[in-house]
Amino acid sequence: MSARTVLSSDDIDRAVTRIAHEILEANTALQKSGTKNLVILGIPTRGVLLAERIAAVIARTEPDADISNILGRLDITMYRDDLASNPTRNVTETSIPAQGIEDKVVVLVDDVLFSGRTIRAALDALNDYGRPRAVRLAVLVDRGHRELPIRADFVGKNLPTAREERIRVQLAEADGQNSVVIES
Amino acid sequence: MSANYVLKNATLADGSIADIAITGEKITAIGKSLEGSEVIDCSGLIALPGFVDLHTHLREPGFEQSETVLTGTQAAALGGFTAVHAMANTSPVADTAGVVEQVSSLGREAGYADVYPIGAVTVGLEGKQMAELGAMANSKAKVRVFSDDGKCVHDPLIMRRALEYVKAFDGVIAQHAQEPRLTEGAQMNEGAVSAELGLTGWPAVAEESIIARDVLLAEHVDSRIHVCHLSTAGSVEIVRWAKARGIKVTAEVTPHHLLLTDELVRSYDAVYKVNPPLRTQADVLALREALIDGTIDIIATDHAPHPIEAKDCEWPAAAFGMLGLETAAAIAQQVLIESGASSWERLAQVLSYNPAAIAGDQDSGQPIAVGAYANIALIDPKAVVVVSSESASKSNNSPYVGMTLPGRVKHTVYRGYFTVRDGNLAKVGKH
Amino acid sequence: MTHIKNLLSAGDVDRDFAIHLLDVAEGMSDVNDREIKKLPTLRGKTVVNLFFEDSTRTRISFELAAKRLSADVINFSAKGSSVSKGESLKDTAQTLEAMGADAVVIRHHASGAANVLAHSGWIQGAIVNAGDGTHEHPTQALLDAFTMRKRIHGNASSGKGLDGVKVAITGDVLHSRVARSNLLLLNTLGAEVHFVAPPTLLPANPANFNATLHYSLDQVIDIEKPDVVMMLRVQTERMTASYFPSEREYARIWGLNSDRLVRLKDTALVMHPGPMNRGLEIDAVSADSPRSTVLEQVANGVSVRMAVLFTLLSGERA
Numbered sequence: 001m002s003a004r005t006v007l008s009s010d011d012i013d014r015a016v017t018r019i020a021h022e023i024l025e026a027n028t029a030l031q032k033s034g035t036k037n038l039v040i041l042g043i044p045t046r047g048v049l050l051a052e053r054i055a056a057v058i059a060r061t062e063p064d065a066d067i068s069n070i071l072g073r074l075d076i077t078m079y080r081d082d083l084a085s086n087p088t089r090n091v092t093e094t095s096i097p098a099q100g101i102e103d104k105v106v107v108l109v110d111d112v113l114f115s116g117r118t119i120r121a122a123l124d125a126l127n128d129y130g131r132p133r134a135v136r137l138a139v140l141v142d143r144g145h146r147e148l149p150i151r152a153d154f155v156g157k158n159l160p161t162a163r164e165e166r167i168r169v170q171l172a173e174a175d176g177q178n179s180v181v182i183e184s
Numbered sequence: 185m186s187a188n189y190v191l192k193n194a195t196l197a198d199g200s201i202a203d204i205a206i207t208g209e210k211i212t213a214i215g216k217s218l219e220g221s222e223v224i225d226c227s228g229l230i231a232l233p234g235f236v237d238l239h240t241h242l243r244e245p246g247f248e249q250s251e252t253v254l255t256g257t258q259a260a261a262l263g264g265f266t267a268v269h270a271m272a273n274t275s276p277v278a279d280t281a282g283v284v285e286q287v288s289s290l291g292r293e294a295g296y297a298d299v300y301p302i303g304a305v306t307v308g309l310e311g312k313q314m315a316e317l318g319a320m321a322n323s324k325a326k327v328r329v330f331s332d333d334g335k336c337v338h339d340p341l342i343m344r345r346a347l348e349y350v351k352a353f354d355g356v357i358a359q360h361a362q363e364p365r366l367t368e369g370a371q372m373n374e375g376a377v378s379a380e381l382g383l384t385g386w387p388a389v390a391e392e393s394i395i396a397r398d399v400l401l402a403e404h405v406d407s408r409i410h411v412c413h414l415s416t417a418g419s420v421e422i423v424r425w426a427k428a429r430g431i432k433v434t435a436e437v438t439p440h441h442l443l444l445t446d447e448l449v450r451s452y453d454a455v456y457k458v459n460p461p462l463r464t465q466a467d468v469l470a471l472r473e474a475l476i477d478g479t480i481d482i483i484a485t486d487h488a489p490h491p492i493e494a495k496d497c498e499w500p501a502a503a504f505g506m507l508g509l510e511t512a513a514a515i516a517q518q519v520l521i522e523s524g525a526s527s528w529e530r531l532a533q534v535l536s537y538n539p540a541a542i543a544g545d546q547d548s549g550q551p552i553a554v555g556a557y558a559n560i561a562l563i564d565p566k567a568v569v570v571v572s573s574e575s576a577s578k579s580n581n582s583p584y585v586g587m588t589l590p591g592r593v594k595h596t597v598y599r600g601y602f603t604v605r606d607g608n609l610a611k612v613g614k615h
Numbered sequence: 616m617t618h619i620k621n622l623l624s625a626g627d628v629d630r631d632f633a634i635h636l637l638d639v640a641e642g643m644s645d646v647n648d649r650e651i652k653k654l655p656t657l658r659g660k661t662v663v664n665l666f667f668e669d670s671t672r673t674r675i676s677f678e679l680a681a682k683r684l685s686a687d688v689i690n691f692s693a694k695g696s697s698v699s700k701g702e703s704l705k706d707t708a709q710t711l712e713a714m715g716a717d718a719v720v721i722r723h724h725a726s727g728a729a730n731v732l733a734h735s736g737w738i739q740g741a742i743v744n745a746g747d748g749t750h751e752h753p754t755q756a757l758l759d760a761f762t763m764r765k766r767i768h769g770n771a772s773s774g775k776g777l778d779g780v781k782v783a784i785t786g787d788v789l790h791s792r793v794a795r796s797n798l799l800l801l802n803t804l805g806a807e808v809h810f811v812a813p814p815t816l817l818p819a820n821p822a823n824f825n826a827t828l829h830y831s832l833d834q835v836i837d838i839e840k841p842d843v844v845m846m847l848r849v850q851t852e853r854m855t856a857s858y859f860p861s862e863r864e865y866a867r868i869w870g871l872n873s874d875r876l877v878r879l880k881d882t883a884l885v886m887h888p889g890p891m892n893r894g895l896e897i898d899a900v901s902a903d904s905p906r907s908t909v910l911e912q913v914a915n916g917v918s919v920r921m922a923v924l925f926t927l928l929s930g931e932r933a
Contacts, residue, residue, distance in 0.1 A: 075642065077642075078642075078646075078654040078655070078656040078684075078925070079654070079655055079656070080656075083656060083929035090635070090638070090639075091638070091639045091642040091643075091925075092642070093641075093642065093645070093773075094642070094645060124655060128649065128651040128653065128654070129649065129651075130650075
């Protein structure tokens with residue numbers, strides 16, 4: 001097995017910062033306000049960590065922003081389409097900010113965009129919590145090989161990969177270091 | 185006259201080796217270098233008197249889907265038995281001379297073993313009114329053993345009267361000791377396992393209290409009493425006490441109570457559901473000890489066939505009972521011989537002489553001797569057999585399937601006729 | 616953590632798996648608070664509620680749990696087809712198998728019926744024991760544990776067991792499937808179990824019960840100071856079978872009443888699996904007091920059963 005690092009710790013930081021600014025810009029364009037009516041939901045496990053980092057950048061940029069009312073997490077286990085064939089997964093907590101998602105702009109955050117099935121599940125899950133004005137998708141890595149008509153609005157890095165290769169995203173909070181590695 | 189058969193170099197229960205010559209229905213010579221028209225090499229085989237089962241359910245008349253006199257005696261032959269006593273809980277109940285004579289004649293027609301009908305003690309096994317015991321005794325079936333087995337003669341007055349009455353023709357009451365109120369809805373031995381499994385318990389005292397009462401009644405009226413299927417250590421103690429006191433009590437134990445325990449019920453597999461229930465390991469050990477020291481007189485199978493649907497269901501809905509004829513000798517060998525605790529002589533006593541003596545059988549259960557009927561079981565003691573689900577019985581509710589047991593019945597000679605030869609059942613019975 | 620195919624006994628689950636189930640149930644309870652109380656998880660699966668014994672509460676709890684997970688639910692009430700009469704368990708099971716049941720939730724008057732169904736080979740689907748005779752009722756034990764954990768640890772209950780929690784289960788232990796399942800699960804989760812009952816309603820040989828046995832509820836309350844008092848329902852058929860002289864005497868000696876309630880320690884919980892005989896094993900003051908978790912138990916029952924169905928029906932089928 002060979003492994004090569006494609007994003008370093010600094011690369012990840014830059015990508016997160018850029019995504020945060022793009023989210024703010026897009027939201028301003030849409031809603032005339034940096035953080036008004038914005039909800040950022042991380043998809044477990046590493047999507048949650050990335051969402052927290054993005055929120056931290058936003059907090060620095062927009063000191064008035066109420067992060068606790070923006071940041072949340074969305075567990076999609078119960079909406080997966082592969083439960084019958086995959087071993088039981090752990091269900092984790094879902095927390096939606098107090099403002100809810102009704103008529104809000106919701107940004108879903110995940111680490112890697114691959115088949116698109118996770119995001120399909122997330123859209124279904126979101127549907128059961130309300131009707132957002134718009135849903136956006138932010139990912140650290142887009143590695144291609146989509147199986148559904150889904151695309152990301154904010155991408156840290158596009159990484160062309162072979163289908164059998166494995167992308168490993170490591171974040172300090174969970175893995176003790178920051179890197180994105182391709183294993184083949 | 186030349187012998188029909190010579191069983192060459194058979195080992196007798198006492199360990200001696202001899203030839204046994206059979207002519208017609210009888211043993212005509214025992215000795216060395218005997219000759220006959222057919223000589224069968226029996227070296228390495230133990231020759232024992234044909235086994236006598238004092239407790240068999242042949243199910244006919246009435247429950248022919250489970251067993252018939254023919255299939256039941258075929259299973260008996262495969263187990264080395266040459267006589268069985270057929271319990272009375274048929275339909276109609278064997279509580280009249282007519283029914284017992286019918287069973288008796290079905291036995292003769294089958295020709296695989298002597299069939300001695302047991303008469304019911306009370307009409308319809310209902311425990312209320314004494315059946316016509318005298319009529320059954322005086323019938324062609326010459327009934328001497330009476331039992332309501334399956335049910336207990338629980339009314340103490342009826343029991344007393346029956347014990348007294350059968351003295352007129354040297355009969356014996358075989359009691360199924362089960363206090364009915366203490367066993368209402370009971371499903372398994374009451375103990376640590378029943379507490380866990382949530383199955384209604386069957387306390388040992390329900391058996392012991394009846395045995396205690398009955399030995400005292402037998403003493404009081406100076407009659408014989410036979411206790412069916414002892415299953416608890418406490419029952420052994422009571423019988424031991426009664427015998428020491430001189431009470432004319434005899435006792436039996438089943439093969440399954442010598443081998444299996446209530447731990448098996450954890451599977452909820454109804455093949456282990458039996459009356460009386462499987463007890464604990466301590467009970468099993470007490471029963472074995474009592475069998476060896478003579479407190480318990482006999483092994484009787486309580487062979488109780490049931491159709492598949494009576495066992496292939498939830499535990500409380502299932503019927504009580506298990507097969508036993510084909511595996512009884514192997515379990516006796518395991519308990520008495522393989523354990524090193526006893527002898528083939530004792531095995532012959534508990535499976536042949538003693539049951540015949542209790543029932544007063546004249547033709548069966550006699551020592552292998554010149555002039556006796558040629559009822560002989562030839563056992564290969566070295567064989568090791570995995571019990572198969574195939575059985576001569578019409579039913580297949582054997583709890584031993586898959587178990588490895590010692591010994592194999594190689595030949596069974598019933599009144600000079602090979603009902604089993606080389607382990608194979610004769611296609612037709614003796615006629 | 617050992618995964619299981621069927622849930623037949625509370626003893627089937629090891630500690631890690633029990634805690635996993637309770638954690639999943641936490642997630643499920645969030646769903647029950649949402650406006651749209653439905654998850655698509657078991658869409659296309661068929662869950663059969665096979666009830667040989669009436670129990671509207673348990674049946675609707677399982678029904679709601681399955682429906683909230685989008686499974687198709689069939690209620691098969693086979694009451695009356697008992698001992699060797701009518702349709703046998705085997706025929707019923709084979710019918711359900713032919714219809715393609717993915718899970719069978721079985722309630723039966725015979726102890727061991729769920730085991731027989733699971734091990735007979737009649738049926739391939741997952742089997743959930745919803746109460747078998749006087750044997751077990753494992754989902755009741757799970758919902759009781761869930762309720763205790765939630766009350767004791769609040770929002771921080773995820774990942775936790777019930778270590779050191781002292782539970783006094785009071786009443787007809789002998790015939791109680793709730794008591795048996797609770798004993799096993801509470802032991803697994805580290806709790807300490809005390810059984811309190813008249814001697815006639817305790818097993819004659821409790822050698823395999825890892826619990827302390829008591830005859831006096833007063834002594835248990837005053838000396839053991841339990842964290843949880845769980846009152847068991849007294850079945851009407853016991854009242855006529857000489858297990859105790861009269862309902863009045865039972866209530867006086869083994870019932871939870873306001874006198875006993877005030878002697879419980881401040882944090883103690885009062886539990887009852889329902890339905891209650893008010894005035895017999897529990898009086899109205901106790902049943903309706905803030906300590907009582909009776910209604911939470913009902914609500915938590917749905918979450919726990921969702922967790923059980925989800926866990927058994929997702930992942931690889933053996």
